[in-house]
Amino acid sequence: MTDRLDESQLREHELRNRSGWNADAPNWVDSGRRNWASTEPTWGMWEVPESELKLLPDVAGVDAIELGCGTAYWSAWLARLGANPVGIDLSERQLETAAMLQAEHELQFPLIHASAENVPLSDESFDFAFSEYGAAIWCEPEAWLAEAYRLLRPGGRLIFLGNSPLVMLCTQETEVNEEEDCTAQELLRPQFGIHRLEWPDEEEVSFVLPHGEMIALLGRIGFKLESLTELQAPEGDDENRFFVPRSWARQWPCEDIWSVVKPSI
Numbered sequence: 003m004t005d006r007l008d009e010s011q012l013r014e015h016e017l018r019n020r021s022g023w024n025a026d027a028p029n030w031v032d033s034g035r036r037n038w039a040s041t042e043p044t045w046g047m048w049e050v051p052e053s054e055l056k057l058l059p060d061v062a063g064v065d066a067i068e069l070g071c072g073t074a075y076w077s078a079w080l081a082r083l084g085a086n087p088v089g090i091d092l093s094e095r096q097l098e099t100a101a102m103l104q105a106e107h108e109l110q111f112p113l114i115h116a117s118a119e120n121v122p123l124s125d126e127s128f129d130f131a132f133s134e135y136g137a138a139i140w141c142e143p144e145a146w147l148a149e150a151y152r153l154l155r156p157g158g159r160l161i162f163l164g165n166s167p168l169v170m171l172c173t174q175e176t177e178v179n180e181e182e183d184c185t186a187q188e189l190l191r192p193q194f195g196i197h198r199l200e201w202p203d204e205e206e207v208s209f210v211l212p213h214g215e216m217i218a219l220l221g222r223i224g225f226k227l228e229s230l231t232e233l234q235a236p237e238g239d240d241e242n243r244f245f246v247p248r249s250w251a252r253q254w255p256c257e258d259i260w261s262v263v264k265p266s267i
C-alpha cells in the first residue's frame with residue numbers, strides 16, 4: 003500500500019468517514035473474503051451477477067481506477083478480466099484487508115491511500131473508473147465526479163453504484179437495526195434539498211442526489227450519460243440486507259448503477 007493521503011486537505015466529512023471506516027474495517031473482512039472468492043463479479047447488496055446485467059465494458063488491457071475500493075474485490079475482478087486496476091481508499095484499515103486478500107489470492111495491483119475527492123494521480127491516466135458503494139456514496143458528488151472526469155482519458159467510461167434516492171426518501175434517520183425494517187413503504191423525508199445524510203448511530207456521512215440533480219451535475223462536469231440501471235433484488239428468502247428488506251427491494255429500486263462517458267475530443 004502506498005500512503006499518498008494529504009491529511010491537511012481533508013474536509014469534515016472525509017475526516018469522519020476515514021475514522022468511521024477504520025473502526026468498521028474488521029466487520030468487512032468476511033464479506034471481502036467471500037467476494038474475492040466468488041466465481042464472477044456481482045453488483046450491490048443483493049449480489050446481482052454481472053452475467054445477468056452485462057454492464058461492464060470489455061476491460062481487457064485498460065487502465066482502471068476503483069475510487070473507494072474498500073476490500074478491492076471489484077478491482078480483483080477487473081484484474082482477472084485483463085484490466086490494470088489501481089485501488090484508492092481513504093481508510094488505511096480497509097486497504098490492509100485488501101492487501102491481505104491480495105496475498106491470499108496471489109493477485110497484486112497498486113493500492114493507494116488517498117481520498118477520491120483529491121486523487122494524487124495525473125490527469126487523463128485511466129480508461130475506466132469505477133465505484134461500488136465507495137466514492138459513489140461516501141464522497142461529496144461534485145468533488146469526486148469532477149476528479150473521476152479529470153482522471154479519465156477522452157472516451158473513458160465511469161460506472162458507479164450507490165443507493166437510489168428513493169430508498170433514502172423511505173428510510174428513517176434513526177438507529178439502523180438490521181433485524182427490523184428500516185425502509186418504509188412511504189416517503190419519510192422531502193426530496194428537495196436531499197444531499198448529505200447522517201445517521202444517529204454512525205460517525206460516517208454519506209451523500210445522495212435525486213436523479214434530476216445527478217443528471218444535471220454529470221452534464222455540468224462534461225459527462226455524457228449512457229445508462230441508468232435501477233436494480234431489482236432477486237427472489238429469495240425474506241431478509242434484510244443492511245437496512246432494506248428484500249420485499250421492499252423486489253418492488254422498488256434501492257440501488258442505481260450509472261454509466262457515463264467522457265466524450266472524445
Ligand SMILES: C[S@@+](CC[C@H](N)C(=O)[O-])C[C@H]1O[C@@H](n2cnc3c(N)ncnc32)[C@H](O)[C@@H]1O
Binds near residue numbers: 069090118135
Ligand atoms: C462499502 S466500502 C467499499 C465498497 C467495496 N465495493 C467493498 O465492499 O469492499 C466503502 C469504502 O469507501 C471508502 N471511502 C469513504 N470515503 C472515501 C473517500 N473520500 N475516498 C476514498 N474512499 C473513501 C471507505 O473507506 C470504504 O472502504
